[in-house]
Amino acid sequence: MLLPKQIEKYAKNGYLPGIPILSAPEVKHFNESCHRCCGVEIKDGIRRQASNRVKPFLLYPWASKLIRHKGILDAVESLIGPNIFVFHTTVWFKNAGAGNYVPWHQDATYFGLYPYEHVTAWVALTDSTLENGCVEVLPGSHNSGQKPHRDNRDELAMLSRGQTLSINLDESSGVPLELSAGDVSFHHTLLMHRSAPNKSRAPRIGIGISYIPTHVKHLTKTRLSATLVRGVDRFGYFDKEPSPKKENDEAAISAHAESLARFQEASESIPEMKEIH
Ligand SMILES: O=C(O)CCC(=O)C(=O)O
Numbered sequence: 001m002l003l004p005k006q007i008e009k010y011a012k013n014g015y016l017p018g019i020p021i022l023s024a025p026e027v028k029h030f031n032e033s034c035h036r037c038c039g040v041e042i043k044d045g046i047r048r049q050a051s052n053r054v055k056p057f058l059l060y061p062w063a064s065k066l067i068r069h070k071g072i073l074d075a076v077e078s079l080i081g082p083n084i085f086v087f088h089t090t091v092w093f094k095n096a097g098a099g100n101y102v103p104w105h106q107d108a109t110y111f112g113l114y115p116y117e118h119v120t121a122w123v124a125l126t127d128s129t130l131e132n133g134c135v136e137v138l139p140g141s142h143n144s145g146q147k148p149h150r151d152n153r154d155e156l157a158m159l160s161r162g163q164t165l166s167i168n169l170d171e172s173s174g175v176p177l178e179l180s181a182g183d184v185s186f187h188h189t190l191l192m193h194r195s196a197p198n199k200s201r202a203p204r205i206g207i208g209i210s211y212i213p214t215h216v217k218h219l220t221k222t223r224l225s226a227t228l229v230r231g232v233d234r235f236g237y238f239d240k241e242p243s244p245k246k247e248n249d250e251a252a253i254s255a256h257a258e259s260l261a262r263f264q265e266a267s268e269s270i271p272e273m274k275e276i277h
Contacts, residue, residue: 128179
């Protein structure tokens, strides 16, 4: 569990910098598994993000294990309470020397969740540095609410719609979250953050796991699914997702496709995005 002063810092700043949580053998296992399953993008022609890098816990037993890691869940429970869903997960895989980047954004913009209690645990499977394009945050920026974004058609922008904050930002107050492999950072859904291209000679890999308390609602008409990873769900706002029994499990592949299709439909009608366009 986190210490009270860490919880206070998260409330004040909107993030916690890297906490060492994964052991060295775990980093090796998850890094190798991630390379094997997500190293090469599988594009489905609709989404900008490769389908094997979105919600991989519905496809691969190793990812299903990662989202249930006790050390990560203990920290998450300290921030959002004991009843926890995984709502989403993205493998942020930046190849060596790749120009891909993540523009300044707030995660809440494209999730359509309320209240704003979603927290992302960003799990470093390699070191993450300024040179290889670590996440950078604007401390305290989660306190000023949801801000307008615009779509960004740049193919190198890694977000599903290339969402980019369309307000003036004081980038000079940005803080890089430099992490060692095995560290996990945590950020609030309204925290403004971004990451630059990977200028190093090795891949930079992080897995962003989106956790929500079970009382959080999704605001669009599409009914979404989520995975209960701790506690109980007394609300029934989401359909429960099955876990993969093995890699290339046919049932898991169709559950994953179904979940992504619903997410895609919902993201087209997120209220924040509607107001903006
Ligand atoms: O990994 C990155 O470069 C960006 C991550 C991010 O935007 C997120 O986890 O919300």
